[in-house]
Amino acid sequence: MTAYQSRSSAGPAYETFLRDCPEYRATAVLDELRSREFSRLDAERQIYLDYTGGGLYAASQIRRHNDFLLLRVLGNPHSASPTSRLATDLLEKCRRHVLAFFDASPEEYAVVFTANASQALKLVGESYPFESEDTFLLTFDNHNSVNGIREFDRVRGARTVYIPVAPPDLRVEDAVVDRFLESARPGRNNLFAYPAQSNFSGVQHPLEWIGRAQARGWDVLLDAAAFVPTNRLDLSRWHPDYVALSFYKMFGYPTGVGALIARRPALEKLHRPWFAGGTITVASVQADRYYLASGPTAFEDGTPDYLNIPAVDIGLDFLESIGIDLIHRRVACLTGWLIESLLALRHSSGRPLVRLYGPAGTEGRGGALAMNFHDREGRFIDHTVIGEQAARRNISLRTGCFCNPGAGEVALGISEGEMLACFGRSPGRMEYEDLRRCIDGKSSGAVRVSFGLVSNFDDANAMVEFARELLE
Numbered sequence: 001m002t003a004y005q006s007r008s009s010a011g012p013a014y015e016t017f018l019r020d021c022p023e024y025r026a027t028a029v030l031d032e033l034r035s036r037e038f039s040r041l042d043a044e045r046q047i048y049l050d051y052t053g054g055g056l057y058a059a060s061q062i063r064r065h066n067d068f069l070l071l072r073v074l075g076n077p078h079s080a081s082p083t084s085r086l087a088t089d090l091l092e093k094c095r096r097h098v099l100a101f102f103d104a105s106p107e108e109y110a111v112v113f114t115a116n117a118s119q120a121l122k123l124v125g126e127s128y129p130f131e132s133e134d135t136f137l138l139t140f141d142n143h144n145s146v147n148g149i150r151e152f153d154r155v156r157g158a159r160t161v162y163i164p165v166a167p168p169d170l171r172v173e174d175a176v177v178d179r180f181l182e183s184a185r186p187g188r189n190n191l192f193a194y195p196a197q198s199n200f201s202g203v204q205h206p207l208e209w210i211g212r213a214q215a216r217g218w219d220v221l222l223d224a225a226a227f228v229p230t231n232r233l234d235l236s237r238w239h240p241d242y243v244a245l246s247f248y249k250m251f252g253y254p255t256g257v258g259a260l261i262a263r264r265p266a267l268e269k270l271h272r273p274w275f276a277g278g279t280i281t282v283a284s285v286q287a288d289r290y291y292l293a294s295g296p297t298a299f300e301d302g303t304p305d306y307l308n309i310p311a312v313d314i315g316l317d318f319l320e321s322i323g324i325d326l327i328h329r330r331v332a333c334l335t336g337w338l339i340e341s342l343l344a345l346r347h348s349s350g351r352p353l354v355r356l357y358g359p360a361g362t363e364g365r366g367g368a369l370a371m372n373f374h375d376r377e378g379r380f381i382d383h384t385v386i387g388e389q390a391a392r393r394n395i396s397l398r399t400g401c402f403c404n405p406g407a408g409e410v411a412l413g414i415s416e417g418e419m420l421a422c423f424g425r426s427p428g429r430m431e432y433e434d435l436r437r438c439i440d441g442k443s444s445g446a447v448r449v450s451f452g453l454v455s456n457f458d459d460a461n462a463m464v465e466f467a468r469e470l471l472e
């Protein structure tokens, strides 16, 4: 343990924290894990608070993958040679493991390996059979990789409908969702997309929406990228048509591999707009025809990342050896304490230092907190300044709008008119700096802190100590 660590996790704040969240003690195995597998964090005195940006890998994941690569001979998959067959077998083994991890029946679901969650979302967007009269329905609170699907439906004449989120919690009431869901057009293609956990506010939108939407004729695309690193997604209980995720967010390594987990009939519904090496059974130049392969193969363009996909298997083993519920419990404790501690900080003027965007409790939310800092007169302190000051203290947090402009605009009180005026002023090109200047007097972004796999009290306390220094 570093001197810094022992200082904060032995102090009175830690005692209060334990009193408020006694179940934290039951997660002590994660402290051992951190010193054994993630010692580089404390050796480098890094306060890592950006798990929603990217997870961290354990030393043993790298060793296992390294040993595997040094021992085995792998060839490009999907051929009859022994090295190719080994690569193919390992891909299939990993597909089965992904399904088992999420309790998904192989009869019901298939796994398509992608480069990341964004590519999984794009696969749905470009292949969903949108036509005029069809609808793409989505919440304001969505990552840009979901928002971008609207460009596919637009060129095919379908309509895009957004469901607003309401401040201050940035949730949508069930009754409001139901009203929008009623607008499904019978016999048409209706796609509804939302995040299981917001990467802006940490809000966990109800998984109950999945069944309610399907009962009204919607196909449901669940963006699970920010949810699955610290929450159980049980696909034997919830049955979204499409699920998108990135593995590096779950266990840090490898980057460059994600998945689209799709219900088999929902996968059949998708029509690829092109074909590529690996996605067809037969293609002819002279006959100008091709036949797409069936199942996941039709969606994996070119050579899959067959050296790194076995590292996903290793990462899943690693998470299973800990248990996602244990991680979830620890993250909930830290989140509750950090919210309370930050909201309690006040300037001598009586004004609060921190304005939190999203729920101020732990119910129905995950471990990502978006906020802005304010001076003693109540003026916001630019989020980029906070980012720079945090970096000087070795604190890794994230600033900006986190690729989630819908939640950001609502949280920051930026109206449609203001955004249209800014876009109108820069018809050719617009940089983020131009937007910051245009949204005068309001913050154009926020600060995000997020917990994950080996977060501990010292990380949370370091954030509070940093915030306290910003008073006055």
Ligand SMILES: Cc1ncc(COP(=O)(O)O)c(C=O)c1O
Residues within 6 Å of the ligand: 052, 053, 116, 117, 118, 119, 143, 145, 195, 197, 198, 199, 223, 224, 225, 226, 246, 258
């Ligand atoms: C909710 C959510 N969806 C999608 C993405 C996109 O993930 P990737 O950049 O790995 O494609 C992210 C990344 O932060 C996210 O948080």
